[in-house]
Amino acid sequence: MAKFLNTSATNYFLEELIKDAKDRLILISPFLKLNDRMKELLADKNRLKIDVRIVYGKSELQPEEINWLKELTYIRTSFCKNLHAKCYLNEDLCIITSLNLYEFSQVNNNEMGVLIRRADDTELYKDGYEEAQRIIRISDEVRISLERVVIEPSNDHKLEPDERLGKLTTSKLAIKLGVNTTQLMKNFVASGVLEIKEDKHYLSTKGKEIGGEFRMGSYGTYFLWPENF
Template sequence: MVKFLNTSATNYFLEELIKSAKDRLILISPFLRLNDRIKELLEDKNRLKIDVRVVYGKSELQPEEISWLTELFYLRTSFCKNLHAKCYLNEELCIITSLNLYEFSQVNNNEMGVLIQRSEDAELYQEAYEEAQRIIRISDEVRISVETIGKESESTAEADEQSTDKLTTSKLAQKIGIKTIDLIEQLTHAGYLEVRDGKNYITFKGKNAGGEFRMSPKYGPYFLWPESFRL
């Protein structure tokens, strides 16, 4: 039996859907700017190693979202052109709704939706699940790397360098006389960085050595290192 959801019920059951996910979680929303409560729930799913797929499509990720997403190993993000569907599923529940995963929508808008329970209508649930899978297949997975600073973003990095005594990874590589990619490999081998799901993360050792994670509002995440840093 399909259950009608008003605004408050949609928000309630969305949280319950995320919390109760035991195996998989699919979140499809054109706009993506998560509130603190949803982030907290997704961080818990990440700790439990639950596979989470997030598909968005109407705007570029905000810097704060990029910074947060880089920390979640089991969450994968995809971009789907012309996406307008809003659909949220775990292995037992499905919500089809007008509600975006967007802070403004969850607080200010009047929304409607329906809740489908697999135990009560397996056929309808399966149809929604298969369409969600199709949307995932036609989406482009977004690879978020914490080392994206290049020539086009050096002005941002230089501003950081001028405010500290530290260098970006690319500038440190230039000073040492090697390629940036080779320096990243050496930093990883030495334990200052680690790679998880294709993304570079600064380790506790890297932080103790004076390394810092930074976020450029325009160009995304990168690292700073002490000018005197030595491998």
Template sequence: MAKFLNTSATNYFLEELIKQAKERVILISPFLKLNDRVKELLEDKNRLKIDIRIVYGKSELQPEEIQWLKSQDYIRTSFCKNLHAKCYLNEDSCIITSLNLYEFSQINNNEMGIFLSREEDGEVYKDAYEEAQRIIRVSDEVRISMEKIDEASVSNTNEVKASSKPPHEKLTTSKLATQLKLKTSELLDKLVQQGWLELKGDKHFITEAGKQNGGEFRTGPHGAYFLWPAETELK
């Protein structure tokens, strides 16, 4: 049965939600700024290869957050425009609250929240989970758009620094998909079939074959992405 949470209870149940996750953690919060305790909990889940998805709504990440995220193989991040929701889920429970992630453990704040159990609040949990998945889908589209902008900026910078280097020699997966007249998801499937990417859970990793064929894994301010030679042809 749903539980009302005050500030201290929200902190407690959020920590337990992350600790008890066996399959996945979804954290939706406007600000991607994590305190040491949350990082410690997520690092432990990362070591256990638990799929972690973080959606945030403010595009400026601090350098320390970027470096920390780079070191976590099973944490995926994406940017969602106009995000104001604060919702935290694992495979069994959900918290909908006023608490931002960066405010975790700040018990002097006045926060409210609702705790939902998949077992006891099945319909409401299902609705919350489906909305979280919708936000993730929308955030992916925005993140892909940001990658295109980032790539253009990188190309222009490289052109100035090394004029001998072709300005558009590598494309993001989404841009290459457009060039090949495919959807991004279709191109990702083809890259997996060709052995250039490997799918673990719902996260893609570049293989040695992918690197040998010019593929690169990059991490930018708006998340991780791949670059491929513009002349890439698939079997």
């Protein structure tokens, strides 16, 4: 059953949601200005190589946020035009709230929210998660250099344990090579590493020979590639 949250409870459960994330963390907030505690928690997720997606939409990133994000490989930031939703998820919890991920709001404003536990409200959690994924798909990823690139709405969102064994998802490989995911997928098709059938990408024989793998994860299908590709 969903749980009502007042201001203090929203801040408390948001912190717990971030701390308890083991595979996936999604933070959607129009305004983004992180306090020191949030930065500490997110930096720890980055050290653990947990895939973190932050989506914002109301203003450009502040210089302090830009400098901080430069150090974090596993935190990806996206800009979504006309974003007004505030939603925070890990693999078990979802918070839908009026609270922005903004230092001033967390200290000064009166907020409300609802906590949804996946184990108790599976369908409600699923609806929130799917809408969060839609927002991510329509967002523009912001590189550390602040260059915006449109991400192909692929399903290689989840950081799987395989990545820690020398293989990267397409999006992580694209970041490493300094290109956007869409262009990398086009290059794979042009070189025969991937094939397109019925508007879907498939791993070719050549792709398999160079070490590419197709996987089905908890959050959908995705490709893995050798880290030294």
